[in-house]
Amino acid sequence: MGINLESRHIQRLHQRHPVSGWSREPAERHHEPPVRIHTLGRFAVQAHHQPVTLTQQRRHKPFELLQALIALGGREVHSETLAAALWPDTDGDKAQNTFDVTLHRLRRLFGMKELFLLNDRRLTLNSQMAWVDVWAFERTINHCERLLARSTDPAVLRQLSRYSERLLTLYQSAFLEREAVRPWMLSLRERLRSKLLRHILDAGKVWQHHNEWAQAIRLYQKGLEIEPVGETLYQRLIVCYRDTGNLAEALNTFHQCRRQLAAQLQIQPSLRTFTLYQSLRTRTTAS
Amino acid sequence: MENYIVRIYRRDRTDPQRVNGVLESVERETQQAFADLDTLSALLESKLETSPTESTCSTHHRRPTLALAK
Structure with a gap:
């Protein structure tokens, strides 16, 4: 009773x-x-x-x-x-x-x-x-953060993969991107975008650590769709391609990075990106 | 009201003035790159000078709104 x-x-x-x-x-x-x-x-x-x-x-x-x-x-x-x-x-x-x-x-x-x-x-x-998709997105990304904290467990990794995929499905593009821009949209739009980019970098690092290259590459590519001048994403992608022996794609990624930085920011890639490029050149010559 | 987003992509740890980024005008959907804070300030000042709302609005003093993103 x-x-x-x-x-x-x-x-x-x-x-x-x-x-x-x-x-x-x-x-x-x-x-x-x-x-x-x-x-x-x-x-x-x-x-x-x-x-x-x-x-x-x-x-x-x-x-x-x-x-x-x-x-x-x-x-x-x-x-x-x-x-x-x-x-x-x-x-x-x-x-x-x-x-x-x-x-x-x-x-x-x-x-x-x-x-x-x-x-x-x-x-x-x-x-x-x-x-509401943004609510589902926020719940899922919060859950992913908790999973990332326990990412040494293989069962947790499987869950992470599933929820990470769900995030990418939910985030078709920016919040109300096709609507006429209004000031009240901007805060949530930027917050969600920033959260997804943070998740991509954090989860990508975990997949790289576990040699799950395809998962990492997919995340970084999605990241570059959202942020075409994210140099860290290019650097990570170059490492993924390099360490899986795909030197041609690694070189393409470097050139894409250079083009985007020049076009949008009028700057050259950073020293770290050039160092990665040199490592590619060395391997290309050796092979 | 005018809305701008400042995206910062690279900072020089030894010189805080040297910051690479873009200033996005939300309404006009344009963006301009800057390589230091003085240039960013100059870009914003030029926006204020050319803003049509400044010359037509007599009752409110409108200032640009900035959303910082990194």
Whole structure:
């Protein structure tokens, strides 16, 4: 009896204060949330497996409100913060009214009462009802960090490989990359990009250490898609190709690095990159 | 408001002024390289001078916003 009461109490608490998607483990859910929101690259929304679309440009604001809510954390974001982000040139009261109308339209679009929770003027996207790719990305990358700390265990390495692959799948491209740029997008966009690049360098090092060259190369190549002037990525890639005997690819990578640094930063590769290049030349001559 | 992202790719440990990076203009989707902090400062100053919002806006003093990324 006590257990049932407690469990009902917890259920009620969950309904009132849903746990944010940010903090949860990347475990499989027992139920599939009815709403799916993609923001990494294309912006797409589905409800019950059907796309939710707005065709007229002037009616785009409800989606912008949803995007801003996600960009600003998704949980208990103050309506004033959202209104200031979306209508920066509108006065306080008018902006609040516009916020209320836009939220009403957004709710009507989905037709799910509990999807957007407004308490004390703070708006939450209910993580029990919505799957958001950036939340999944953050959960997965946090899990990867914990796995990297125990990367000497072969079982952990297998998990790392799986979750790392999931990260690359989730990160199609930068947050809301195809949308018109807004200042409120930038912080999350840069944070996710930076986190993925950090993961690529950390996980790549682990794969190199275990002579899992293909895994390391795949990660570094993905890293260069995100950051074409990341010299450390080029250096690591050169080492991977060199140590697997693929000298031609190693040399190509060096030249690609030199071209990119010259074109985008007007600089030469660093001494360390040139030293790697020399090691390639020595091996090419010897062979 | 104008938004810029400063990406720093290389630092000279012996000379803190020598920093290689790019200044990205978010709205214009352009980027310019710099090799030291003076050049970065000059690039930002030139943006302020050429910014259309500066000349048309009379009620607010708009300043560029910087997001630092490394």
